[in-house]
Amino acid sequence: MNYLPIGILIFFICLWLVGFFKANDLSIPSRSPKNIRKILVILPHPDDESLTVSGLLNQFSGESYLLTLTHGGAGENASGQAGDLRQIREQELQKSADIIGIKHLINADFVDGSLTSDRNRLSNFIDNKINELQPDLVITYDLSGLYGHPDHVVVSEIVTALVKDKYSTTALWYTTLPQKLLSMINLPTHMATDQSFLEKRTTPNLKVYIDTSFITRIRSVYAHRSQFNSFRSGVPRLLPLWFAYSFQLFEYYHEV
Numbered sequence: 001m002n003y004l005p006i007g008i009l010i011f012f013i014c015l016w017l018v019g020f021f022k023a024n025d026l027s028i029p030s031r032s033p034k035n036i037r038k039i040l041v042i043l044p045h046p047d048d049e050s051l052t053v054s055g056l057l058n059q060f061s062g063e064s065y066l067l068t069l070t071h072g073g074a075g076e077n078a079s080g081q082a083g084d085l086r087q088i089r090e091q092e093l094q095k096s097a098d099i100i101g102i103k104h105l106i107n108a109d110f111v112d113g114s115l116t117s118d119r120n121r122l123s124n125f126i127d128n129k130i131n132e133l134q135p136d137l138v139i140t141y142d143l144s145g146l147y148g149h150p151d152h153v154v155v156s157e158i159v160t161a162l163v164k165d166k167y168s169t170t171a172l173w174y175t176t177l178p179q180k181l182l183s184m185i186n187l188p189t190h191m192a193t194d195q196s197f198l199e200k201r202t203t204p205n206l207k208v209y210i211d212t213s214f215i216t217r218i219r220s221v222y223a224h225r226s227q228f229n230s231f232r233s234g235v236p237r238l239l240p241l242w243f244a245y246s247f248q249l250f251e252y253y254h255e256v
Contacts, residue, residue, distance in 0.1 A: 019239075019247040025178035028252065031206040033137070036171075038063040040135035042126060042159055044115060044151040046072045046093035046107070047224040047231075052175040053139055054100045054220045055210025055251050065104040065133055066097060069122065069155065072227075074112035079225040088226050096223040100216055115151045123158045130167055138163060142174035142254060144201035148192025160256070173253040176202050181248070185234050204252035214249055218242050 033039070039060060041053050046068055049057075057064045071086035072093075081088055090107060097105040108125065115122055130138065140159045145152025156174070163172045189197075210217065221231055221241070228241075235244040 016243070016246065019244070020249070023181045023184055023247040024250055025180050025204070025207070025252075028178065028204050028207045030209055030250075031253075031255075033060055033062075033208065036060075036062060036136045038065070038133065038135045039137045039139065040065045040067060040130065040133055041139045042067045042069070042129075042155060043140065044069050044149075044155050045075070045112065046070075046089040047096070047221075047227045048141075048152075049093075049100070049102075050096060050217065050220040050224060051231075051245075052141075053251065054096075054217045055213040056208050057102055058100050058213040058216040059208075059210060063104070064102050065106065065135065066102045067106045067108065067126075067129055068093060069108045069110050069115065069125075070112040070151070071107065071109055072112050075227060076229060077226045078229040081226065085226065089224070092224045092226060096220045099219045099223055113151065116154045119154060119158070122154070123162070126155075126158055127162055127166070130162060130170070135170060137171045137173060138167075139173045139175060139253070142176050142200065142202040144197040144199075145192075146176065146201070147187035147189045148194060148197035149188075150191075150193050153194070153197065163256075172256040173206075174202050174256060176204050176252055176254050178204055178252055181252075184236070187234065188230070202254040205254050207250040207252050209250055211249070214246055217248070218245050221245060 033056060043049055049066055072089035073086040077085050093107060110118055110122060138159060141152040141156045143156050145156060163170055232241055235241060
C-alpha cells in the first residue's frame, strides 16, 4: 500500500486545523441575522465586500443591498486585462455580487482615494440611500477603517454619524477582525494618513458562522482578478490563497 497520499492528506488536515484555531476566536459570541429583514452594506471599493460580508450575505434570506461608493480607479491591475481599470473593477464587482447572491448592487462613482475631499456630497448621498432603503441593519468599516485607509475611515465616520443622529432605530455593525487573525495577516497600513487609527479599531463582540459559504467567499475573492496581488500580499506566502481563506469559517463584527 502506498502511504504517501494518505500522509499528505493527514498533513494538510493537521495544517488546516492549526490554521483554523489560530485564525478564529471561538470565545466571541455567535449571532445569526435570521431576524433581520433588510441589510445595507456601505463600503468604499469593489473587493471590500469579499473579505468582510460575503459569507453573511450569501446565507442571508432577506433583502440585501451592497452600496459601493467608487469604481476603484486608483487601484492596481494585476489581471493583465487591457482597458479602463474602473470598468474592469466594475465588472469584477458585478461578478462577485452574482457569486455571493447579493440581490441589489449599487455602484456609485465617487473618486477613489479622494472621498475625504468630497465629504459633504458623499454624506448627502449616503443619507439619501439610507432614507430611501430604510434598512434594519447597516454594515460598514469601523472608525479605524481596519487599516487606516482614508476612504474607509471617512465612510465609517459618515455612516456612524448618520445612524447616531438620524437613524437611531437602525442597527449598525462594524466589520472587523479578532486579534488572533490580525496577528497572522499583513494589512496595507502604509495607506493610512493618520497613524493613530489603531486607537479607533474595535474588537469583535459577535461572530457569524458562515458554514459552507466560505467557498463563496473564496470564489468572490478570485472574481476580483485585478486585485489578486493585494489579496496575495495579505496572507503568508507559503500558503495557497484559497487554503488560507478556508480557515475563516466565521465573519466578525462589532455591534455599535
